[in-house]
Amino acid sequence: MGYLISFEGGEGSGKSTILKLLSESLKQKGYEVICTREPGGIDIAEQIRNVILDKKNVNMDAKTEALLYAAARRQHLVEKVIPQLERGSIVLCDRYIDSSLTYQGYARGLGMEDVFNINQFAIGKYMPDLTLYLDVSPKVGLSRIQKDDGREVNRLDLESLEFHEKVREGYHKLLEQYPKRIKQIDAERDIDMVFSDVLNVVINFINK
Ligand code: TYD
Numbered sequence: 456m457g458y459l460i461s462f463e464g465g466e467g468s469g470k471s472t473i474l475k476l477l478s479e480s481l482k483q484k485g486y487e488v489i490c491t492r493e494p495g496g497i498d499i500a501e502q503i504r505n506v507i508l509d510k511k512n513v514n515m516d517a518k519t520e521a522l523l524y525a526a527a528r529r530q531h532l533v534e535k536v537i538p539q540l541e542r543g544s545i546v547l548c549d550r551y552i553d554s555s556l557t558y559q560g561y562a563r564g565l566g567m568e569d570v571f572n573i574n575q576f577a578i579g580k581y582m583p584d585l586t587l588y589l590d591v592s593p594k595v596g597l598s599r600i601q602k603d604d605g606r607e608v609n610r611l612d613l614e615s616l617e618f619h620e621k622v623r624e625g626y627h628k629l630l631e632q633y634p635k636r637i638k639q640i641d642a643e644r645d646i647d648m649v650f651s652d653v654l655n656v657v658i659n660f661i662n663k
Pocket residue numbers: 465466467471493524549550551552554555556558559609611612
């Protein structure tokens with residue numbers, strides 16, 4: 456069995472850049488690595504995600520959104536993640552259950568426990584083995600996104616600053632709840648410093 460390592464953080468935390476650097480570096484060291492994000496090119500999960508992120512779906516109920524995320528997660532897990540774990544690969548996943556716990560459970564106010572329960576149904580035993588949380592204040596994160604012209608702005612990016620503050624608060628609660636699984640990284644620093652910390656945490660974990 457490989458390892459499932461998830462990456463979490465608010466908008467503009469630099470997850471995707473860090474993930475690219477990390478997967479290249481681990482591959483160079485000879486590890487079997489795949490880098491993925493939900494819905495991960497899985498057709499059914501892509502279709503579900505299009506519904507969630509479509510800017511015209513302003514009437515989407517918060518529970519509907521949570522259930523759709525869990526459904527997309529399940530499909531991506533079954534079709535892509537589990538087969539790779541069974542081959543012994545390290546699976547690096549850009550967002551996973553903790554995104555739902557904080558965005559839907561905490562920031563949207565559905566309750567982290569209820570959202571945990573529907574996700575538990577979706578993922579079964581596949582909790583992440585390790586989670587890196589890239590911590591950045593929404594002010595810094597959102598200003599990074601606004602500078603990045605190539606990046607598509609989705610429905611969730613358009614939420615208020617207050618919403619993003621809640622997302623961060625939710626992540627901080629999760630850190631308290633899962634101190635062994637989730638490691639916090641200060642992501643307001645230069646990318647090479649962030650990357651060096653991330654690499655250390657991951658290598659230490661794999662070598663344990
Ligand atoms: P994405 O374009 O992947 O953003 P990012 O580059 O920040 O990861 O958009 C994903 C958005 O969906 C992001 O705003 C977080 C949100 N999200 C949830 O609300 N719940 C979830 O379970 C997941 C996976 C994502």
